[in-house]
Amino acid sequence: MRFKENEEKYLKLINNSQRGSNEDFKELFQCxxxxxxxxxxxxxxxxxxxxxxxxxxxxxxxxxxxLYNNQGPRMFSCFFKECxxxxxxxxxxxxxxxxxxxxxxxxxxxxxxxxxxxxxxxxSPDDIIxxxxxxxxxxxxxxxxxxxxxxxxxxxYSVTEIATTLKCSKRSIQSxxxxxxxxxxxxxxx
Numbered sequence: 425m426r427f428k429e430n431e432e433k434y435l436k437l438i439n440n441s442q443r444g445s446n447e448d449f450k451e452l453f454q455c456x457x458x459x460x461x462x463x464x465x466x467x468x469x470x471x472x473x474x475x476x477x478x479x480x481x482x483x484x485x486x487x488x489x490x491l492y493n494n495q496g497p498r499m500f501s502c503f504f505k506e507c508x509x510x511x512x513x514x515x516x517x518x519x520x521x522x523x524x525x526x527x528x529x530x531x532x533x534x535x536x537x538x539x540x541x542x543x544x545x546x547x548s549p550d551d552i553i554x555x556x557x558x559x560x561x562x563x564x565x566x567x568x569x570x571x572x573x574x575x576x577x578x579x580x581y582s583v584t585e586i587a588t589t590l591k592c593s594k595r596s597i598q599s600x601x602x603x604x605x606x607x608x609x610x611x612x613x614x
Contacts (some may be wrong), residue, residue, distance in 0.1 A: 469515050565607045
């Protein structure tokens with residue numbers, strides 16, 4: 425019985441909001457505030473303050489109310505959540521748009537530019553052998569601690585993460601990497 429009362433309450437709030445009742449709109453928005461906050465926390469868009477996201481969510485809710493055609497509060501909730509999710513993804517894409525390469529900076533792959541393009545994934549067998557031998561020499565010169573640091577670094581760990589994993593200071597890791605760098609230079613100049 426309680427669910428039926430809540431359903432009627434939501435329907436009343438939605439219908440009154442469609443007719444322009446600001447008080448009912450505010451109350452309806454407050455009912456969905458936890459959802460709005462949860463999506464903001466989940467997507468964590470750069471430079472989007474909670475107050476700004478609240479304004480965006482209010483605009484989305486107004487549009488959902490305008491399009492709503494009395495299909496029940498569950499349909500309203502699903503539609504509102506979907507629209508909110510789409511809006512926050514749009515905002516996320518907009519913040520990432522600066523990473524795109526402008527069309528005027530793209531070049532056609534013609535013979536003129538073929539000399540400029542280097543395929544770093546294809547090396548001669550001699551280069552690959554030299555590289556592997558150099559790595560083997562380097563690992564032979566490194567201490568056990570330095571080898572561990574190199575393995576973690578090669579696996580994608582940051583200096584801070586390596587320090588935490590090996591239970592030592594960040595400075596120790598940086599020193600080990602510096603020593604490895606010097607040893608690598610010695611190996612390569614032989």
